[in-house]
Amino acid sequence: MSRDPGTLGRHDGWDGVRAVVAGFGVSGFAAADNLNHLGAAVTALDESAEGDQRAEKAELLEVLGATVRLGEGATATLPDDVDLVVTSPGWRPTAPLLVQARARGIPVWGEVELAWRLRDPDHDTPWLAVTGTNGKTTTVQMLDSILRAAGLRSVAVGNVGLPIVEAVMDPEPYDVLAVELSSFQLHYTDSMRAQAAVVLNVAEDHLDWYGSMAEYAADKGRIYSDVERACVYNVADPVTEQLVRDADVQEGARAIGFTLGMPAVGMVGLVEDILADRAFIEARDTSAAELCTVADLASDAPHVVANALAAAALARAHGVSQAAVRDGLRAFRPDGHRISVVAEHAGITWVDDSKATNPHAAQASLLAAEPVVWVAGGLAKGATFDDLVRTVHTRLRAVVLLGRDRDVIAGALARHAPDVPVIEVDERETGVTDGEPVPVGTATMRRAVAAAGELARPGDTVLLAPGCASMDLFTSYADRGEVFAAAVRDRIAGSPG
Known part of the structure; x- marks a missing residue:
């Protein structure tokens, strides 16, 4: 006899629940493994049998004891007897399997929703949640560093790091979770109540998945639903403030702004070169508390400072001390492929920001350097580049374009920066190294780096900030960044002097 999964939690037996897990990536495996552990009858489905050690x-x-079906056609039809579908975040609501589930009245959860329902009621670990078009991973990792500096058992989870289900099912409870959430994850999340949450920014992205910017922003705003203590928003981004205004939160929850300007009461911001708190101190009407200085951060780039302020606000909402904020931010170092200096040679700085996978992220990176030879292109995901080019065109020495949707960027450059030299690198040529064929992506990037090197002058920065996803030519943004770095090193090694 089937059971209603909506009534079950961590300490209930899930015997009799028939669960389908749609997608068998990292989060899908975690969901399937833990549902199976709880006693549910699990069927995991995925069209791909490759990657993530899926086999x-x-x-x-x-x-x-679970059933796993991988390969072409595995997800075409929903099995007959199903009580719950847990979907991977990348699946669109229009996917046939999910359409069939809704038509049959079967609940569709994401891994985040499942994780929330499996929290240990005896250890109600708070969630500090982060979303936004850009800066999520950096902010969550900064937040985790601050929490650890405070002596708390914390971990970065969700769209980065550990799957949330794995974290909540850990036999040793965490004190607090730093949770990165994408709009896709939030789309399939209904019950979550974060202790504090932030939407860092909302800019054009994933319009190939969403019908409109309004739908995309609405999913971002779901992070504020039922927040307990603080809804943190970006003073420079009115959309984030409106999402707070529209949110249904718990009584006593406060709206906390972060700004690169002087903070008003109820905000965190900058007082000259000091990150200052006017939100979580008793005397906030008349004074501000120093959290750290800009020099304490890994970079003084404006978006890095903004991320630090957002992370500090969430940590302070949790009750972390000023000293822990300072120590955590001092200790933080960003992951690779995020404004990472690859090399400095002959007066030219080569920078890998392959993680800039949309125009908003690329713009932030471009605004941190000048003059720039910009290497860009890939899968645009429905985004446009006119606003970006209008904003940064005076910084551009030249542009090198590659990837499937490079014409989208080329069009924006023609309209708003017609005097900036543009070289487009196509994918027709591969090559051979040591008798082995070179992948198309590698060959294309080598040509892009060679073109950028010819265009750059001493004092310039050659910046890989694609503004696009990577999967047309590379396996991931990390792969793209590594190929770029290798091409740069090879070029420098082969240059005279």
């Missing part, structure tokens, strides 16, 4: 994970789950 090995499938074999492991099958040994434990």
